[in-house]
Amino acid sequence: MRIRVINPNTSASMTATIEASAKAAAAPGTIIEAVTPTMGPASIEGHYDEALAVPGVLTEVARGVADGVDGFVLACFGDPGMDAARELAAGRPVIGIAQAAMHLAALAARGFAVVTTLSRTAGRAWDLARTYGFADRCREVLACEVPVLAVDSAEDMVADLAREALTHDGVEAIVLGCAGMAEMAARVSAKTGAPVIDGVGAGVGLVETMVRNGVRGSARGEYAAPLPKRYVGLLEPFTVS
Amino acid sequence: MRIRVINPNTSASMTATIEASAKAAAAPGTIIEAVTPTMGPASIEGHYDEALAVPGVLTEVARGVADGVDGFVLACFGDPGMDAARELAAGRPVIGIAQAAMHLAALAARGFAVVTTLSRTAGRAWDLARTYGFADRCREVLACEVPVLAVDSAEDMVADLAREALTHDGVEAIVLGCAGMAEMAARVSAKTGAPVIDGVGAGVGLVETMVRNGVRGSARGEYAAPLPKRYVGLLEPFTVS
Amino acid sequence: MRIRVINPNTSASMTATIEASAKAAAAPGTIIEAVTPTMGPASIEGHYDEALAVPGVLTEVARGVADGVDGFVLACFGDPGMDAARELAAGRPVIGIAQAAMHLAALAARGFAVVTTLSRTAGRAWDLARTYGFADRCREVLACEVPVLAVDSAEDMVADLAREALTHDGVEAIVLGCAGMAEMAARVSAKTGAPVIDGVGAGVGLVETMVRNGVRGSARGEYAAPLPKRYVGLLEPFTVS
Amino acid sequence: MRIRVINPNTSASMTATIEASAKAAAAPGTIIEAVTPTMGPASIEGHYDEALAVPGVLTEVARGVADGVDGFVLACFGDPGMDAARELAAGRPVIGIAQAAMHLAALAARGFAVVTTLSRTAGRAWDLARTYGFADRCREVLACEVPVLAVDSAEDMVADLAREALTHDGVEAIVLGCAGMAEMAARVSAKTGAPVIDGVGAGVGLVETMVRNGVRGSARGEYAAPLPKRYVGLLEPFTVS
Amino acid sequence: MRIRVINPNTSASMTATIEASAKAAAAPGTIIEAVTPTMGPASIEGHYDEALAVPGVLTEVARGVADGVDGFVLACFGDPGMDAARELAAGRPVIGIAQAAMHLAALAARGFAVVTTLSRTAGRAWDLARTYGFADRCREVLACEVPVLAVDSAEDMVADLAREALTHDGVEAIVLGCAGMAEMAARVSAKTGAPVIDGVGAGVGLVETMVRNGVRGSARGEYAAPLPKRYVGLLEPFTVS
Amino acid sequence: MRIRVINPNTSASMTATIEASAKAAAAPGTIIEAVTPTMGPASIEGHYDEALAVPGVLTEVARGVADGVDGFVLACFGDPGMDAARELAAGRPVIGIAQAAMHLAALAARGFAVVTTLSRTAGRAWDLARTYGFADRCREVLACEVPVLAVDSAEDMVADLAREALTHDGVEAIVLGCAGMAEMAARVSAKTGAPVIDGVGAGVGLVETMVRNGVRGSARGEYAAPLPKRYVGLLEPFTVS
Structure with a gap:
């Protein structure tokens, strides 16, 4: 294949x-x-x-x-x-990858948060969540405000936002909101103890x-x-x- | 202005x-x-x-x-x-113009149908209805299957579809689903006795x-x-x- | 006309x-x-x-x-x-005017807050938002607790509530929730830097x-x-x- | 009491x-x-x-x-x-009584139809169904087109509409849409074999x-x-x- | 009967x-x-x-x-x-009793909170609220984290959670989320001044x-x-x- | 694995x-x-x-x-x-497998129909569609009325129902509603020309x-x-x- x-x-x-x-x-x-x-x-x-x-x-x-x-x-x-x-x-x-990550998050958890790069992209994430049927399961979209091309160095900020989101009612999994974050999924999952989903995989x-x-x-x-x-x-x- | x-x-x-x-x-x-x-x-x-x-x-x-x-x-x-x-x-x-026409239709009627050109575009119309808040008010999307550039000659088919839609439960207004239909709004309204909305105006x-x-x-x-x-x-x- | x-x-x-x-x-x-x-x-x-x-x-x-x-x-x-x-x-x-203001707000912004007079009227505002298709876009209804006939003197409180609402997730426009606030729209918009919508206009x-x-x-x-x-x-x- | x-x-x-x-x-x-x-x-x-x-x-x-x-x-x-x-x-x-009948119907069945007097009142019935949380469970509103003050003589028409509604997908109970129909609930239930709910009781x-x-x-x-x-x-x- | x-x-x-x-x-x-x-x-x-x-x-x-x-x-x-x-x-x-309590709460108030025993049961409460049509009216599910068989001694904690919930936007009634709380409804209502609903009754x-x-x-x-x-x-x- | x-x-x-x-x-x-x-x-x-x-x-x-x-x-x-x-x-x-099949159908098509064994199970299918976020995408649940243990011999009836469903507005894929139908997915897809999804795979x-x-x-x-x-x-x- x-x-x-x-x-x-x-x-x-x-x-x-x-x-x-x-x-x-x-x-x-x-x-x-x-x-x-x-x-x-x-x-x-x-x-x-x-x-x-x-x-x-x-x-x-x-x-x-x-x-x-x-x-x-x-x-x-x-x-x-x-x-x-x-x-x-x-x-x-x-x-x-938004579609893929949201589907996998919906299989893994009752509710999830998206951690993304810039807050100006949050509206698009919400639109996609609604289109794919996950308006109820997507509870939050949080932004680290780091540009896309620099996001590979922002893993600590992503982990911090993930940790914060997981304290909120109904958030049980984290969706990484940028392809540039793909390689940090396993490490952020280890840091937070929660499922962390990269849409590329x-x-x-x-x-x-x-x-x-x-x-x-x-x-x-x-x-x-x-x-x-x-x-x-x-x-x-x-x-x- | x-x-x-x-x-x-x-x-x-x-x-x-x-x-x-x-x-x-x-x-x-x-x-x-x-x-x-x-x-x-x-x-x-x-x-x-x-x-x-x-x-x-x-x-x-x-x-x-x-x-x-x-x-x-x-x-x-x-x-x-x-x-x-x-x-x-x-x-x-x-x-x-989809946004505009749907807003005006929602002001004029409890429910509306969209009459459009090709059925392959209906999915987009439904997506927009949902995005704009009118998923409940948009009751049907009907297509006359006439290409966009020929639609100005399809007024009779548009009027027929509008008439058919108006017999369905909850359809009280017609939204014209193509800019090429703009000039026929008043005539289709006269033929059907219902509000017919062109998004351009x-x-x-x-x-x-x-x-x-x-x-x-x-x-x-x-x-x-x-x-x-x-x-x-x-x-x-x-x-x- | x-x-x-x-x-x-x-x-x-x-x-x-x-x-x-x-x-x-x-x-x-x-x-x-x-x-x-x-x-x-x-x-x-x-x-x-x-x-x-x-x-x-x-x-x-x-x-x-x-x-x-x-x-x-x-x-x-x-x-x-x-x-x-x-x-x-x-x-x-x-x-x-609730219908009008909410439609205009939905055209201008992804989400809005209503700033109204008394909190006892908030239920009605929510009912109307849902009826008109804007249950998702109406994010908050805030009340200044000033009676309707005195609300023209409450512009500062209205502006403060608007400013507060605009710090909340997804609120990008303000709907004025009383006809008595109509004349303050432009000034509250200037004070807050956001679209402020009066339903009368x-x-x-x-x-x-x-x-x-x-x-x-x-x-x-x-x-x-x-x-x-x-x-x-x-x-x-x-x-x- | x-x-x-x-x-x-x-x-x-x-x-x-x-x-x-x-x-x-x-x-x-x-x-x-x-x-x-x-x-x-x-x-x-x-x-x-x-x-x-x-x-x-x-x-x-x-x-x-x-x-x-x-x-x-x-x-x-x-x-x-x-x-x-x-x-x-x-x-x-x-x-x-609309509220009461819809609540009882929701307890008795997955979906219900309202049989009412005049079709011009159907919009109100739909608004109430949505307000009370039963937009999904209310599947149809059918009208016998008999005026309210004559509806007590329209039992056969009500039963016929109920029977028709019960053949539709998901309709398992009938809500009587007018206080004037209250006394016919038991008889229409007997005729149709389905739960028939009068809002007064x-x-x-x-x-x-x-x-x-x-x-x-x-x-x-x-x-x-x-x-x-x-x-x-x-x-x-x-x-x- | x-x-x-x-x-x-x-x-x-x-x-x-x-x-x-x-x-x-x-x-x-x-x-x-x-x-x-x-x-x-x-x-x-x-x-x-x-x-x-x-x-x-x-x-x-x-x-x-x-x-x-x-x-x-x-x-x-x-x-x-x-x-x-x-x-x-x-x-x-x-x-x-969840069905019963939520129906009664919906008749009594625009929005309600559920106060339950363990937070691990909150997901089930949310599922039921959605199934019964009350996803909008159920605003919160709060847990006192007391086991079911000991909950009869947790009345003060239940009352405290109820009081907290009632300060939140749109919460006007309390649903008791465990049959073991049934006998405390009247007292918690007296303590909070709000409708408190036991599903058994x-x-x-x-x-x-x-x-x-x-x-x-x-x-x-x-x-x-x-x-x-x-x-x-x-x-x-x-x-x- | x-x-x-x-x-x-x-x-x-x-x-x-x-x-x-x-x-x-x-x-x-x-x-x-x-x-x-x-x-x-x-x-x-x-x-x-x-x-x-x-x-x-x-x-x-x-x-x-x-x-x-x-x-x-x-x-x-x-x-x-x-x-x-x-x-x-x-x-x-x-x-x-209902969850799996509905997710895959949602990835493949805008709307789908479920073809199942007995109509008495349709309510459960609808409940699951809503729980998983696909209430809008699930357009129909059709039953062949063949018992579960005999359904492997009902392929022609399943294909006929699938064909019928595909003529309805918005149905573009078929979900097989019983594990006993698993082996017929490819053949029903060939017969109907549409995606046919078995939840087991x-x-x-x-x-x-x-x-x-x-x-x-x-x-x-x-x-x-x-x-x-x-x-x-x-x-x-x-x-x-």
Whole structure:
């Protein structure tokens, strides 16, 4: 089984972190291929960044389909472009790491808190929790206010926020709200004594589960292939024929 | 008051339709400026098209801010890029036409149906209804299965679907689910005897109301200006400094 | 366009405040007519007061219809008698100021707090938030515990409560929870740096938007004219024939 | 124990029906006192009627408090004036028959349908279901389109609608949506083989349960006594001092 | 009328407390029969205990049906085995005390808090609140951390927690979260000045109300009698033939 | 990795079916151990059966913990005893097949239908959908009315119901509502062209994902080990010391 893990931002160092976490969580025999888009922002720290990361993500999804991979993980906590990616993926699983982490947290605990980078991204986390059915289980979104590209050095702050969240009513698990935090899950879990969930590893497992169970997304209706049409300007390369 | 109405697709004929509807609904003294982006898809008929319409929309929002307009209407029923646009708009109102039409429908009726173009877009309509607080009031999304760029000739089918929807329990108003339907609102209302709401005109009125009441969106936190960072590849022009 | 703004209580000084706010928010060419009922309580500070304000409101709605006005704003934050008023209004828009303010707040911000007069009215505010679809967006209802007829002197307390609410998670806009606070919206907004919404001005804009878009409420089914029947006792004047 | 059952309309024949049902359901030793207000509409068939029934209801509540009764049932399916009545009742239970019937139906079945008189009242039934927590359990509201004062002769139509509703997914009990239907509950239950719930009898049992358990409503905060103030015009008799 | 009140645990002292509360709340002429199962745990303080209390409860329900009782109250706050018991009860009312107390609290107040024994049982209380429709009205679940069999001596702690809960926004009534607290309801109400609800007495009143109104649960579909089948091992006595 | 898959009923033929499905879905290196309890009902077709299956399930969980397995799948669509099992499992993942199948369906599609055996079990399916956060995504529960132990011969009826469900608005995937249907998932998917999800295979993948990501359930608070206490009668063997 081959899973393509797409880092939606264009920073190769982040891709390396993501790749390591994905490989650590993969089942025997699963091939992890982590990729960096050739266009888009260096990091994703808001709606503008996220919106403009999507074209690069879509290019990588199209490439993955051409390469015959079995499924995709979108490794940014905003799950950027997931619906559009599914239109390209022809039924192959496409899982975002917020989606993956929240599903796993809901299996592990009655309620969870998200610990993320910047508070300006909390609104997106809440929107996703509601979309995925976890509005009740997501109890808090806390931010360490460290930029995405520096978050690998913020493990102590993340652990402190996790500890604080776990004292609140109904919070029994921690969801890490940034792909850049992926490698700290085990250590923060050890420090806090609670389940700590990284969406990259979670996403790999969920794609594996879907593939092994033969569960493809629908490729009809909403997620059918994009209709042929002309794109103009900078985006002309995206024309569908 | 100057309101910029952005057609998120790149078809100038659609912009003309939108402009006419916006002007018809505007208050005395309001200047309507309808614009067409210079990049993106000819029409928006799915998540892929919508995702790739966003960069063009954002360029127009940035231009509008530079031009000193008072607010924006995003004239595609998926409300593409609305959150990202708000980061650029520095507190100026940015209203999507799905948002506008659903708000007006909720003021006019206990429940409404959306009549849209293609059924593949219904999922997006449901997502927006839930996001805006109208999951209970939106009772149905019906599609005439006519492409966006031909929908101006589908008025009879739209009226038939509206009539059918109005026989269902709790449907008392019709929301037109595509900017291309804007000019048919009054006629479909006359044919069906029910309130029929076009989001373009609704959006103009809501932006006017916000401006006249001095209600700006927040320009702190979630909707603060995008953080400075490098964009690469095709999207390098979007670099924030 | 003529909009009748009904002060549901019988205090003419409050009507003057309301009229000023409505006129300040109206579009060019809109005629604002603020009226005071001839029966009912001097102020509305609970369910009993509100229930007994309704007959006076309904008399004014009937008069407005006879006078040929285009729509109504009910200028008390409990939106008293709104459903009954719609039965009389034959499809003309009837908007309550809680409804109007909450809609505008939902357009401007992800979450809002209501700052009101007496805490005994908070239950009603919560009921309305849920009815209008904003149970998730209304995060708090705070009371300054100043009586309605004295609230125009409580601006500092209102601003303090607003400032406090804005420090809470997810509160990004303030809804003023009493028509008597209408004139302080701009100043409280300046003091707090956040959007502050007065329902009177909001209501005027929403009625204008509905009228200009040709969106009438339904005058069939639930909101058809009251059925002919005899009223007895004190209420005999309300007999419908 | 003395329970005052208030018929919110002014038709004495309806009061007689209500009284019979209340007495049939009361426990040994409970004294039922059914009363008819001296002002208001002959029947309640919409929001206008309901709003104008409230002053008469409140007069009867005040009288009941003065007479030392233990609790109140409001015997119209719109539960008119319930919140205002609680302000007068100083903690004595005040239960509306829609509230009572929906609670009992929720205890008896996973889902229920309301069979009511006129479809124009269905909106009110849905609002109450949501307010009381039963939005999920209330599956349908069906109307026989017979006026309230003639509904005692519509038993066959009610039974037919009940039978139809019981074929729908998740409907396992029937709530009678009008006090005028109270006496037909047992017969419609026999005809359909399903639980059929009359709110008048249900309300008596719930008031008895509250009284016997010493559970008073709160008489502080929201339901504290109305504040002293002047009422003018027709409603001057309602002045609180 | 005969009501069987089943103590789901096997501690006879708890049964005595429950019986006293049930008798105090019963209407004239109601015969209360409190029983203790012959198998199961000495107390119920978690999901394991609760699951294993169910066989004993079911034996008592079967016995009660054979004895011709009119209805059942399950006197443990987790409402253990209620759905299974309804399959045996052939339409006779079966009410759990959490269900009963939450219904009565919802009739008495806009919001309530549960005060229970151990915090490990709070999850179950929240699940039940959601199932019964009261997710919004249940604002808090507080635990005194006293074991079930010692809770009769914890009245002061219960009163303190109740007092604390009542200072929180929207909490206006207290639900006692353990059958062992039944006898302290009146005293805690006196100490706090708020409605305090014991589910045992509430359950008796609700069963009486259902019986007197002729409202039986459905004995078709979901709650039809268990299908005949063989049980093996320890549970062979439960074989249905 | 060793996963114990517990068939909650006592029919060994069903265990064989379950084991085959679990093995087919397992990752390389995962050891599947399917077991049959020594006490309980031959099949689970209602709340009574389910309640009485739980003691046998718990015995198997305790045995699995003693044997050092890594996690558990409970292979009955009612997820019997899941909370109690978690108290015994000391943090090892315990996943029910309804839970697993609904999670996977939510990842694959916007909405799904459950196709189950007997309609009397539909209520349980709806309760679980709501508990797990999928009340909106679960659109229908359809029953083929074939007993659990004969369902392996009902593939054509299951496929027909699936096809019917897929014509309904918003149904894009099928969840098989009985462990006895596990082996037909691929064939029904082929026949209908839609994702068809068997909870047994889904559960194996989700347990694997949790184990590989180091995500343990909480073993504190709600899911701490059962407290020591005496069990009497038939259930004495369950005494905790």
